[in-house]
Amino acid sequence: xxxxRNRSRKWREALLGYLWVLPALGVFAVxxxxxxxxxxxxxxxxxxxxxxxxxxxxGASQYGSVLSSAPFLHxxxxxxxxxxxxxxxxxxxxxxxxxxxxxxxxxxxxxxxVFSSTVATSTAVASVIFFxxxxxxxxxFSYWLGKRGGTGxxxxxxxxxxxxxxxxxxxxxxxxxxxxxxALQSIPDELLDAARIDGAASWFRFRSVTxxxxxxxxxxxGVVGIIGSFQAFGQIDLLTQGGPNNHTLVLIYYIYQAAxxxxxxxxxxxxxVALFLILLILTLGQFWFLExxxxxxxxx
Amino acid sequence: xxxVAREFPDLTGEAGEVMTDQGKISxxxxxxxxxxxxxxxxxxxxTLQAEPGELLxxxxxxxxxxxxxxxxxxxxxxxxxxxxxxxxxxxxxxxxKDRDVAMVFQSYALYPHLSVRRNIEFPLRSRHxxxxxxxxxxxxxxxxxxxxxxxxxxxxxxxxxxxQRVALARAVxxxxxxxxxxxxxxxLDAQLRIEMRAELVEMHARLRTTSIYVTHDxxxxxxMGHRIAVMHDGRLQQVGTPRAVYEQPANAFxxxxxxxxxxxxxxxxxxxxxxxxxxxxxxxxxxxxxxEIALGAEHSVALRGFSSDEVLAGVRAEHLSPDPEGxxxxxxxxxxxxxxxxxxxxxxGTGQLVTARARSxxxxxxxxxxxxxxxxxxVHLFDPVTSQRIGS
Numbered sequence: 135x136x137x138x139r140n141r142s143r144k145w146r147e148a149l150l151g152y153l154w155v156l157p158a159l160g161v162f163a164v165x166x167x168x169x170x171x172x173x174x175x176x177x178x179x180x181x182x183x184x185x186x187x188x189x190x191x192x193g194a195s196q197y198g199s200v201l202s203s204a205p206f207l208h209x210x211x212x213x214x215x216x217x218x219x220x221x222x223x224x225x226x227x228x229x230x231x232x233x234x235x236x237x238x239x240x241x242x243x244x245x246x247x248v249f250s251s252t253v254a255t256s257t258a259v260a261s262v263i264f265f266x267x268x269x270x271x272x273x274x275f276s277y278w279l280g281k282r283g284g285t286g287x288x289x290x291x292x293x294x295x296x297x298x299x300x301x302x303x304x305x306x307x308x309x310x311x312x313x314x315x316x317a318l319q320s321i322p323d324e325l326l327d328a329a330r331i332d333g334a335a336s337w338f339r340f341r342s343v344t345x346x347x348x349x350x351x352x353x354x355x356g357v358v359g360i361i362g363s364f365q366a367f368g369q370i371d372l373l374t375q376g377g378p379n380n381h382t383l384v385l386i387y388y389i390y391q392a393a394x395x396x397x398x399x400x401x402x403x404x405x406x407v408a409l410f411l412i413l414l415i416l417t418l419g420q421f422w423f424l425e426x427x428x429x430x431x432x433x434x
Numbered sequence: 435x436x437x438v439a440r441e442f443p444d445l446t447g448e449a450g451e452v453m454t455d456q457g458k459i460s461x462x463x464x465x466x467x468x469x470x471x472x473x474x475x476x477x478x479x480x481t482l483q484a485e486p487g488e489l490l491x492x493x494x495x496x497x498x499x500x501x502x503x504x505x506x507x508x509x510x511x512x513x514x515x516x517x518x519x520x521x522x523x524x525x526x527x528x529x530x531k532d533r534d535v536a537m538v539f540q541s542y543a544l545y546p547h548l549s550v551r552r553n554i555e556f557p558l559r560s561r562h563x564x565x566x567x568x569x570x571x572x573x574x575x576x577x578x579x580x581x582x583x584x585x586x587x588x589x590x591x592x593x594x595x596x597x598q599r600v601a602l603a604r605a606v607x608x609x610x611x612x613x614x615x616x617x618x619x620x621x622l623d624a625q626l627r628i629e630m631r632a633e634l635v636e637m638h639a640r641l642r643t644t645s646i647y648v649t650h651d652x653x654x655x656x657x658m659g660h661r662i663a664v665m666h667d668g669r670l671q672q673v674g675t676p677r678a679v680y681e682q683p684a685n686a687f688x689x690x691x692x693x694x695x696x697x698x699x700x701x702x703x704x705x706x707x708x709x710x711x712x713x714x715x716x717x718x719x720x721x722x723x724x725x726e727i728a729l730g731a732e733h734s735v736a737l738r739g740f741s742s743d744e745v746l747a748g749v750r751a752e753h754l755s756p757d758p759e760g761x762x763x764x765x766x767x768x769x770x771x772x773x774x775x776x777x778x779x780x781x782x783g784t785g786q787l788v789t790a791r792a793r794s795x796x797x798x799x800x801x802x803x804x805x806x807x808x809x810x811x812x813v814h815l816f817d818p819v820t821s822q823r824i825g826s
Contacts, residue, residue: 324543
């Protein structure tokens with residue numbers, strides 16, 4: 135009798151647990167799992183070149199052909215470059231600004247506010263500001279660089295991607311600054327005092343005490359930054375639309391063009407699945423590799 | 435200093451510094467030092483000197499400014515006024531790393547991401563000692579503190595006592611001229627604290643490095659210090675040997691703070707023996723704790739210049755004992771059995787609580803007993819207005 139009663143109570147508890155999880159699971163199912171499954175499914179069908187024709191089932195071959203195609207590899211290269219331009223520089227700048235703003239100086243709060251202010255700026259606003267600054271006719275930057283009237287920076291194939299990266303960097307710096315400031319302030323003063331008495335000059339102190347204790351935050355900022363850069367869309371759309379000559383055609387913008395400009399849902403689906411897998415592998419890899427080099431302060 | 439590449443000018447005999455086979459030992463002197471944070475005065479007009487090789491204890495309740503004094507000496511704070519001198523040098527504007535001091539923090543401040551070995555090595559590394567010398571020094575200090583088996587662990591894997599030893603090792607590895615210890619034992623359990631106390635004293639005897647030790651624990655101060663400097667509200671109250679501070683407290687605060695249990699300090703009324711109160715000169719009596727007591731003849735001289743008959747009188751517990759002929763009547767409210775004596779918390783008729791001691795042979799007492807107490811030792815008198823000691 136008693137084991138039976140126990141079992142039925144366990145069942146009821148489990149059932150109740152699933153019931154509580156159900157709403158969240160529902161939301162995930164509708165907005166994440168279903169689209170993901172649908173994308174994988176769509177990738178098995180080739181979209182015909184003309185509208186109103188039925189899609190053709192081609193199986194996994196579309197995955198093979200798209201993922202080895204030159205446009206995909208070009209767009210992947212652009213994306214990787216964009217990540218390299220934005221993420222490490224963003225973290226270094228964030229740490230540098232946070233270290234500066236962590237000084238005990240009169241009026242330092244003004245700087246803290248200024249440094250973190252870009253977090254309140256939307257991608258659209260940031261893009262419009264830089265679009266104006268970089269405009270070849272009226273832009274202040276073009277004027278300063280003596281390029282007034284010539285080819286604009288955003289129209290220059292070599293400079294367009296770095297320019298878009300700078301806008302992204304500028305917009306993200308507020309968030310990174312706040313993260314790094316919080317992390318810096320959580321380092322106990324006594325540790326830095328001890329290092330000062332132990333004879334460490336400021337750079338040695340920063341390198342051997344501050345930086346290792348910031349490593350969990352640097353790791354977090356790295357993961358979030360890479361994912362964010364892989365998904366950066368607004369600034370590309372507003373500043374270059376993937377141009378000039380596809381030089382800023384990052385993966386996410388390639389997907390957008392495939393799906394909504396060319397209505398090639400099959401191609402877009404394959405690219406989306408590829409982006410998902412790349413991010414999944416990158417994130418798992420980061421956790422696996424970096425976590426053993428990051429100090430979390432609870433290694434007992 | 436065998437094996438340590440440190441070069442000192444020969445300062446033997448120069449004021450404030452002594453050369454030993456262990457290296458340089460410096461005096462530390464604070465001259466009229468004040469430290470203000472906005473309107474708050476953490477340290478006020480402090481003049482204090484630690485002699486070369488001395489273990490000076492800064493004692494006081496939390497918030498009395500003793501840790502600030504240590505930080506001023508270390509160079510982590512700069513004084514608002516006055517000068518700080520280490521050895522012969524005024525160090526007001528000298529960076530902490532150039533002061534040749536080492537500090538042990540209450541929280542130990544071990545670098546959590548570094549192994550024990552790297553923690554101990556840190557002061558050597560930052561001063562660019564060659565690596566073979568570093569290894570040798572770390573091993574030697576680790577052996578002397580019995581932590582050589584922990585060298586490859588991280589601080590999080592150590593017990594409180596082990597962390598304490600690592601912090602000490604990090605401080606002594608470089609043989610600084612001055613040690614600063616900020617409540618280093620207060621995070622340890624009672625048993626370990628007693629053991630570490632002895633070890634610290636032994637270590638000091640071996641190294642003979644000038645040490646300034648901050649604590650709020652008066653037992654620690656009395657047992658460890660060559661001299662004790664008692665602080666309160668940012669001001670120095672008294673400095674002297676543990677015995678002098680215990681036996682002749684400079685004011686009512688010191689009397690109440692130093693000693694366990696604290697001295698019983700209560701108002702008393704001088705009834706005879708002074709110019710004001712009449713009676714035979716030389717015999718001072720006072721109404722104290724509800725009974726009439728005779729004070730020593732020395733108080734007659736001291737009280738001569740004192741205008742009021744109202745004083746604060748202090749009696750240590752060991753000088754207040756049950757005595758059938760005593761004049762102070764009380765009820766026992768708590769009995770502590772402490773081996774060869776009983777410590778009694780007694781409630782007076784006036785509602786005040788005093789602590790008395792009953793030696794073995796004086797009978798045993800239980801809670802609720804009505805007893806009579808007599809003063810069997812020295813009575814300390816303090817000015818009720820200034821709290822300062824009356825007389826020597």
